[in-house]
Amino acid sequence: MNSFHTRLGAEVAAALRDRRPVVALESTIVSHGLPRPDNLRVAREIEQAVRAAGAVPATIGMVGGQLVVGLDDAELTRLASVDGVSKLSVRDLAIAAADGADGATTVAATSAVAAAAGIGVFATGGLGGVHREAATTFDESADLGTLARTPIAVVCAGVKSILDVGATLERLETLGVAVVGYRTRRFPGFYLTDAGFDLDWSVDSPEQVADVLAARDAHGVHGGGLIVANPLPADEQLDPALHDRTLAEGLALLERDGVTGKAVTPYLLAHFHSATEGASLAVNVRIILRNADLAARIAVAAAGRAAA
Template sequence: MTQFTRSAAVAKALDAGHPVVALESTIVTHGMPWPQNLEVARRVEATIREAGATPATIAVMDGELRIGLEDDQLEQLAQARQVAKLSRADMAVCMARGGTGSTTVAATMIAARLAGIEVFATGGIGGVHRGAENSFDISADLQELAQTEVTVVAAGAKAILDLPKTLEVLETLGVPVMAYGQDQLPAFWSREAGLRAPLRADTALQIAQAHRMRARLGLPGGQLIANPIPVESEIPRATLAPIIAEATRDADTHGISGKDLTPYLLQRIYELSDGRSLEANIALVLNNARLGAAIAQELSALPV
């Protein structure tokens, strides 16, 4: 029994050695309301195609791990209700029970590796939550980056997190963190987190070469490419800080934690920013998709 099913377009591209970029599906099921979620998902896929690669949106549908969705399947997922949010711990259980679930960063990386996809573009990774010294709330995304050989393009870690601690954990786990085109680490909606990035990459080729060299050295894990949001779309850190602080206080007041915390905070920040956070989120995802396609093209031209 195969572990996954590829869409026709993804199968054709992979079999021919053409560039493919993996996409998560949590943004479709948990990130935006209908029908905006479908519109944005289609825009992200179209952006990757325009940049010369094939998009592979990943999800579990009726127990089947799908690597790439046909358009009708994407629409079905966008309208689905009570979709599980899957990470490393629960993806296999969902599949075994015939369930439907959207993939987080960790689950998307696992599925991409199974399918032979080397690049994954997303919005932002999870990380160490504020107050983790008491709650121990640390995303499985960080451990996945340390053990699964996929290059992940994101606008940094989500700004709602404890970014210094997230960076420290990534360093401890041996994950290369490269800021793209700048020395400062970006912070999701903002171009700068107030932290210097450990590494810098200025071209897609440099990123692809580092990916190949890790494989040659037998190093486990992937690499995180922190791609800053476009200048015209960013929300400055000084503007965001009080909004994030208020949203975090609200979550504490209502006892929100675990898997419910990130969606709650993102929704609350959307409300407090009068929708600016969602506009910025869309811009950074499209920007990451373009860079992901460029890296995938370079990798397809390099010897394995």
Template sequence: MIPVTHSPAVAAALKAGRPVVALESTIITHGMPWPHNVETARRVEAAVRAEGAEPATIAVLQGVIHAGLEDDQLEAMGAASGFLKLSRADLGYAVARRMNGSTTVAATMIAADRAGIRVFATGGIGGVHRGAEKTYDISADLHELARTPVCVVCAGAKAILDLPKTLETLETLGVPVVGFGTDEFPAFWSRSSGLPAPLRLDEPADIAALIRARQDLRLDGGVLVGNPIPPGDEIAAGEINPAIAAAIAEADALGVSGKALTPFLLSRMLELTEGRSLVANIALVENNARLAARIAAAL
């Protein structure tokens, strides 16, 4: 028996055939400082509900995969320390050891699929890290997109990554990458990366049709939707790139690597941009949640 428990609200929505959107929990424990993490989680859930869908924030609590959290659980996660950052490799470990863990994109996709949820909203996916030709640091998110049938709505890959190599890897893995209303792949805090989006669709119903077509063709994996941050909330690439370069140089000098690297870089970006990166992050996650709810409704 798969150890997944649905919150009453998520269970009721799935039983009634209403749209449900999965949300990750790493943003709560590793992505944002207290109290912005809990405030953002609540705002994102509210954005999903405003579009007529039910949010299902996913986390592992004492070894049980939860699809949907109560407000007191969100609050406790936000203030807690020691939560594991879970991906495919260690999700089973946390379940077996009855541990607490927050879910990355890869682990959230797995849990959403097991819970019967087909659409997932996040901020930005992981990808190929800069210098990967030396470190081989490539996020498990990319391979998960190639194998697990969940649509992931994001604002592109995190801009701290090597975006050209990330897109090349997604192409090699056969993952459809869709620019929503744009011909460019978005760059997380910035609307433009200068890189073409392989595919473009302008309506949630068209994305739903793509998902159905892939199911009918028995194609493995999910669909990645790149949804640009709203124009008024972005930090232009020319402005954000020097801060990214400085944060990466610091991480290299300190020897930060592995699972600690992305939280370190995001924390430094918060300081280097004097909080603007956090404001943009919150805006883009909410924007993605709204689109994911519309796609879920179209399905």
């Protein structure tokens, strides 16, 4: 008989018990988002970035059908190295657990599992969102619906620029998901510093984000998540002309090859990696390391505020 309970890693369990700062991390970037062997090295660097800023990393994934909040290094290595690791959104978790699968959690699944475990801050690269041509395909990431009902702060570099950014922002507004720019009033576009859309709100420090979270808790009106949009500095973004050219080529290839549904994002990201000769991968790594650092500083500020 399988045991379906979620297991907390020892370090994460101790940190949560002692009310120390913890940052959730996804595992899809490890198994599906980065090529081998870079994926394991970067996964360890992400965890180290969280530690260096004073928080405990909690990488979330499924090993042999058991959800783990705080994968140890052997489990992280397993998800980074073996073939057949399933990509798990929220709807897939119970099925994969019953099947005894190895699985990597998406933004949606990581958010839901982290919040259920009592973790309030999550760092990722870029969110999923509304896909281009969604008016006819109805293709929209489960990230949006999950964040509408999950009280967690997600530090990200906006949504992936391969998506319909404007439509995604409209959906976030409709779903009641708050969005603040970190030291900006412009929404970032993952590889790009500026996706071309204004934001109503911005914050200038981790302490301000902690104040927002405290105000939400004090009001008792939790609603959904809080997106902290953390743009790359302009001199660290992917060259915009190269980005636009690569995206146009990728969209044409999508149509040619008939790629649809959840295969679209990994297909386009792989095209970016190939067509930019690794430049997009380097940008992707900078994004997640910066977000891990900021998320950890927010978690530290929130924990300090709660203890005061």
